[in-house]
Amino acid sequence: RLSQERKQWSLSDFEIGRALGKGNFGQVYLAREKQSGFVVALKVLYKKALADSKVERQLRREVEIQGNLRHPNILRLYGYFHDETRVFLILELAAKGELYKELQAQKKFPEEVAARYVAQMANALLYLHGKRVIHRDIKPENLLLGLKGELKIGDFGWSVKTGVTESRRRKTLCGTLDYLPPEIVEGRSHNEKVDLWSLGILLYEMLCGNPPFEEEDSYETTYRRIIHVDLRIPDHVSKEASDLIKKLLVYKSVERLPLRSVILHPFVTKHVQQAK
Ligand SMILES: Nc1ncnc2c1ncn2[C@@H]1O[C@H](COP(=O)(O)OP(=O)(O)OP(=O)(O)O)[C@@H](O)[C@H]1O
Ligand SMILES: O=C(O)c1cc(-c2cccc(F)c2)nc2ccccc12
Ligand SMILES: [Mg+2]
Numbered sequence: 001r002l003s004q005e006r007k008q009w010s011l012s013d014f015e016i017g018r019a020l021g022k023g024n025f026g027q028v029y030l031a032r033e034k035q036s037g038f039v040v041a042l043k044v045l046y047k048k049a050l051a052d053s054k055v056e057r058q059l060r061r062e063v064e065i066q067g068n069l070r071h072p073n074i075l076r077l078y079g080y081f082h083d084e085t086r087v088f089l090i091l092e093l094a095a096k097g098e099l100y101k102e103l104q105a106q107k108k109f110p111e112e113v114a115a116r117y118v119a120q121m122a123n124a125l126l127y128l129h130g131k132r133v134i135h136r137d138i139k140p141e142n143l144l145l146g147l148k149g150e151l152k153i154g155d156f157g158w159s160v161k162t163g164v165t166e167s168r169r170r171k172t173l174c175g176t177l178d179y180l181p182p183e184i185v186e187g188r189s190h191n192e193k194v195d196l197w198s199l200g201i202l203l204y205e206m207l208c209g210n211p212p213f214e215e216e217d218s219y220e221t222t223y224r225r226i227i228h229v230d231l232r233i234p235d236h237v238s239k240e241a242s243d244l245i246k247k248l249l250v251y252k253s254v255e256r257l258p259l260r261s262v263i264l265h266p267f268v269t270k271h272v273q274q275a276k
Helices: 047-052 056-067 099-106 111-130 194-208 219-227 239-248 259-263 266-271
Strands: 014-022 027-033 039-046 077-082 086-091 143-145 151-153
Touching: 014 039, 039 047, 047 056, 047 086, 056 077, 099 143, 111 151, 111 194, 111 239, 111 259, 111 266, 194 239, 194 259, 239 259, 239 266
Parallel strands: none
Antiparallel strands: 014 027, 027 039, 039 086, 077 086, 143 151
């Protein structure tokens, strides 16, 4: 186990292994803590890049939030440290990498696989919302897989503790709109129910191989399709799955199916044995 107390970590505490992936502000490496032999993912972020993109505050928030979370479907942040030029995040290793890669390789998932991921996401979101944290960036790129193929929500770059109202519209709108709910796309106030919409988008993409409102290179068309909830569900999708998607992709956030009902929905219960 990594010593739990607020230890002052440094690079010399770790043996660095292969690169696991490349992120926006640096690389992520396999690493072993020398003292305990504990294997982690060490995420290296360059201060210059962070400062240039003005995301230091967001990073500190991400670290603060993720550091306090303990849930089997949420990637652990064990600690962090920095030197003159870099910030290092000591993260739980997600041995099976990105869900995104799995989805790209398989094109789409069988319904029982998608149902398991939906159940794990719903449980993680129940925990998060219970702590007044909204993720706001649920999408395959930010979901990792543990050793037993269990889903781990990583990347709290966009999460916030509610009550912090700020228009993140600018930065948000420069990424892809595909996963954003109408209230964010229209720059209106939003709450944790944004994660319910994204869960619906995720389920659709896992079963269909592409997000529902995706348009080749037309941002405006995607925008219009989102606010009109212009949803077309292919015939190969079962009626239970289709029902759940339609109950999550609802324009009015208050009408979206609550997480407890997601977990008890026939699409999930059909495939996933429920917690005792
Ligand atoms: N905990 C981890 N375990 C295994 N692989 C990881 C882990 N964290 C990151 N990776 C790999 O490194 C890549 C880059 O990591 P990540 O996406 O977190 O960086 P980033 O894109 O800079 O962060 P963000 O997505 O928050 O902007 C991921 O796509 C994944 O392949
Ligand atoms: O030089 C610093 O004091 C510094 C510290 C941190 C930092 C330190 C701990 C946690 C965290 F999330 C971020 N981030 C930075 C990003 C850009 C430039 C400088 C810094
Ligand atoms: Mg990333």
